[in-house]
Amino acid sequence: MAPAEPPVLALTTGEPAGIGPELVVMLAAQSRPAARVVAVGDPGLLAERAAGLGIALEPLELAPGQAVSEAAPGRLPVWPVALRAPSRPGQLDAANAAYVLETLDVAIAACRAGHAAGMVTAPLHKGVILDAGHAGFTGHTEYLRDACGVEEVVMMLATDLALHATRPGWRGSPALRVALATTHLPLREVADAITAGRLSRVLRILDAELKHWYGLPAPRIAVCGLNPHAGEGGHLGREELEVIEPALAALRAEGLRLDGPLPADTLFTPRHLEGVDAVLAMYHDQGLPVLKYAGFGSAANITLGLPFVRTSVDHGTALDLAGTGRADPGSLRVAVALAAEMAWRRS
Ligand SMILES: NC(=O)C1=CN([C@@H]2O[C@H](COP(=O)(O)OP(=O)(O)OC[C@H]3O[C@@H](n4cnc5c(N)ncnc54)[C@H](O)[C@@H]3O)[C@@H](O)[C@H]2O)C=CC1
């Protein structure tokens, strides 16, 4: 039987003034990913960023959904989207917010139509999209959830080689996987968003997707408390007693293996992480600083609960580095490799 063709991945190039476009050309020039990667963005912009870095790479424009064969060396297949205004590295322009959103729409449509097995996203700038009047936009994760019409998705970041870590014979350091109960919310709103319903939905998705992607028959998930010392028996906040513990008890009765709620500061220590397959943090800055300390530059962000594969980088637009060629493409490389492996498994 002929081997299956490598999966197609749509790679959105992100905020045009950020490091996304140059990371895409750096990656295309440096490595041969285990997937047929099609960049989604402005071909002229990509050619300009490649030239600026002295990289010989020519965009190869494809029609929307056009099948892509293995990219020839020096060619970057692109599903084109036109910039709305010229873009200079490091200088945000709200006129290009619609361009960034269109790149997402093209990638989503390709995934939904089966032209791509998944999408990988370079970073966008949430603030400039909101400044441009796209009220309610808070990030790819929520945009994809709404575009796909699913009630809940889960943001999980994992240090590199996370899928490989469970392969027989793997001797590497254990991967850290951190999922979030809430994503892009002002801190003031977090406590109200921690409801039994949300925790049940998030933990069921996390449990199911850890089983599916990582081959873990009964994943063990450690759940952080919300308050210092997990509420100190109710003296430092009552969410643990009134919301989190009852939600975890109900899920344990369904068979989920859950520890907690545990004080987040002690949970993230080696002894407490031993044997834990993933941590559920209650909010963005409870979990992600730990993950980034452990693996910034070689970690990826995975959206769990979508009908197709989506991974992303572990960093933002880094406007301070845009156009300099000093940005590290490591996380994008990991995100593409992970998406390719997930897409192979799904096929
Ligand atoms: N997946 C996405 O689309 C993400 C987008 N963002 C957005 O990015 C924007 C900027 O966010 P910041 O908090 O400033 O974070 P940032 O990640 O853009 O920058 C933080 C620091 O890390 C450095 N850095 C980031 N990526 C790097 C790379 N590849 N190589 C070397 N150094 C790198 C930057 O130079 C900066 O010093 C915000 O609008 C935020 O919403 C942030 C995270 C993820």
Ligand SMILES: NCC(=O)COP(=O)(O)O
């Ligand atoms: N800090 C992670 C992050 O902001 C990723 O957001 P998203 O745009 O992938 O939803």
